[in-house]
Amino acid sequence: MKKIILSLAVIGILFSCGKTTKEETTTKTETQVVIEEVLPPVNDVMMENAVIYEANIRQYSEEGTFSAFTKDIPVLKKLGVKVLWIMPIYPISTTKSKGSLGSYYAVSDYTKVNPEFGTIEDFRALVKTAHDNGIYVILDWVANHTGWDHVWLKEHPEYYTKDKNGAITHTEGTDWTDVADLNYDNQEMREQMKNDMLYWLKEEGVDGFRCDVAGMVPVDFWDRTVAEFKKIKPVFMLAEGWEPELLENAFDIGYGWDTHHKMNDIAQGKANVAEWDKRMTQIDTMYAKDDILMNFTSNHDENSWNGTVEERMGEAKEMFAALTYLAPGMPLIYSGQEYDMDKRLLFFEKDTIIKKQGKFFPLYEKLGALKNTNPALHGGKNAASYTRIKTSNDTNVLAFLREKDGHKVVFIANMTKQPITFTLAYEGKFTDYLSGETIEASSDAAYEFAAWQYQILIEE
Template identity: 80%
Template sequence: MKNLILSFVSAGILFSCGKAKKEEAVAEVTQEEVKETLAPVSDAIMENAVIYEANIRQYSEEGSFKAFTKDIPELRKLGVKILWIMPIYPISTTKSKGSLGSYYAISDYTKVNPEFGTIEDFRELVKTAHDNGIYVILDWVANHTGWDHTWLKEHPEYYTKDEAGNITHTVDTDWTDVADLNYDNQEMREQMKKDMIYWLKEEGVDGFRCDVAGMVPVDFWDATVAELKKIKPVFMLAEGWEPELLENAFDMGYGWDTHHKMNDIAQGKADAKEWDKRMVQIDTMYAKDDILMNFTSNHDENSWNGTVQERMGDAAAMFAALSYVAPGMPLIYSGQEYDMDKRLLFFEKDTIIKKKGKFFPLYEKLGKLKNNNPALHGGKNAASYTRIKTSDDNKVLVFKREKDNNTIVFVSNMTKEPVKFTAEFEGKFKDYLSEEELESKLGQEYELDSWQYMILIKE
């Protein structure tokens, strides 16, 4: 982060040379201790978790479970507590796109794609994740199957049909490589539930990320997840923004509109006031215990809409930090920790170059703060969020998060030009990233460079 430029006024900022207030020590947990203490997923885990999306095919040159498993300890360094694995099932070849096809065109819900390895390899991945204190959720595709799925021949009644009686792909989409499932068929619903249960009971996964969850009837999710929870506690992520998905079945949904605001601000199409409107919208639309996932990228955004650098440019680090300190749970997509600046191919083999640069140490520090400071709790008992008024709320975003006598203040310039401003907060703080100590007073004038930000921990 660039050095902070400060303009002193009569109530100027005072830097203390004294010793910072001793922070609460967090003991290093050995891997053996984790093995003994890993508990079922819970609401408490959700409060301070970081989630990681794993693209097995593109993560390594081998594109295998084994290659990914080797790096799971690296994810632990980033504070990752939930590992979302993109679909691992065999891919249909009929009507497939590209030479390898889409992960989301599944031919069998209870087997693994031999492209990635064996079921024994997957079991080792799950075990290694659990040994490192990380829960595993599988990407589940309930809206459609690939055209090679056995249901097409054995149970054509499971699928949506056109007026001529032909099975169709999902209406109003270009998803021609998949066949749309008919949720009016109760037998299909029951089999779908049984296939999900297999992964919980037989393979030890801890929940699911459910693809296009809003395109599947809510009553299916509500009834099915209730049955899953009778087996073990689960973490459920919906690829959807609809509040009704979070009423019963799902713990977390996508913060799509939050993400879009980030892109718009980075591109100069919106200002900090638009962020404020989004925070009000969340309070209006969602219940207090609903969780939204914050992200600057994911597999869809990267492949179809552009890399973080393409969409956010020099603002990328600031928005990465914002995704951690804002209410919700932050996501890291495969490769972001290695400064990935390319659109990964979706239907072909590609490879992430794993070379640490700017973002690995940044995510490492942000993850530690998220894991350990209650002021960043973002689960069902989240820390409070309060917008702090500044002299230029169109360009500057300042807010505080508070919980259990812990306070964090986030200060950022949301423009590409330097900005001077005052902000209505005071106290003694430690700048988390620079480790500088400072005392702020009302009327203090600040000057921040383009996209510059501070994460201030109140002493």
């Protein structure tokens, strides 16, 4: 195992790849000890069966702190979570801020933590606990803009985009008036941005980044910066973007936005299975075989601005949750989804998630176990195959086979709000994963599915 040197002042809470140098974050001592790393470096194997969890620290608990969230990390492990994406943890600008607490994405200092959430020691304890539970930690990084309180505004105004009158502006074409747009023509700013990211990798032991509006930042910045990261250690990079060029070098995984939109449309009766099939074909033509897309029914943007899963998907929400695990790619759980959350979380105010188990916690637990253990659901750089299975009603019934290394999983779903009867051009003996029943499938058998009913079949 890789050995790491740590100061005694932070032993037990610090999990990092180096000794912290920031005076405000630790106390130096001459005495040192050696501990062993408990989590292997990021690798292609972990990407095959990973589940991502988006952590909204402010809203996750009544306290809204790192420490309160850390207590529940073993619970997330039960859901099969392998990657913990933490929404921005940095101090929030108050100048031009929105609401009483402001936006996580209006950063005033890239190398400090928001005191609202706790201390740097509390964050280190979170990282160590995640690593102890076999979970990688990626930080939400906001590279396109800063808050109006950021020190760069005073010390380096040349880092920012300016209008014709020489005034620093917010990002053009947006209503993001609480942030100042960064100018990537400035090479010194690029270097400082890279160094601030390196701080979290080298000093605080994080495993990568989820990069906000990644497509609005020049691709060559990401390519060069991530190449520097990889000289230090392997990293996991998630782009909030769909552009294929982002995935060519810098990023491992991007957003499956169009997949998500197709699911919403089907749930609302605006599209049918034919549109899903077109999307699968589009993915094959747009992306390389080793590109990964993140599948989701919600995230912080969707929840706060476009509505809850219940609002957008209604009675189809459980079926589509399962589909995010069964379809090619990597599934995401947003904070509160495991507790059947049915409210739009306020974005600029405190709005606590109620953690009471209902239908979705055991469902995510089962889906996570299947994703973690069955090669037929591999969705990384060496993904399992996806083969459409023909039915007698391909307009309304989705059926497909995932297969790898002799393992086979079949997904069947009625993608309408009406009961339906159909036949399936596939034969074999299966175990219904959710019910445990044995099923003999034949091409001449008639299947009757209720509205939005689905099955996950493990071939024996």
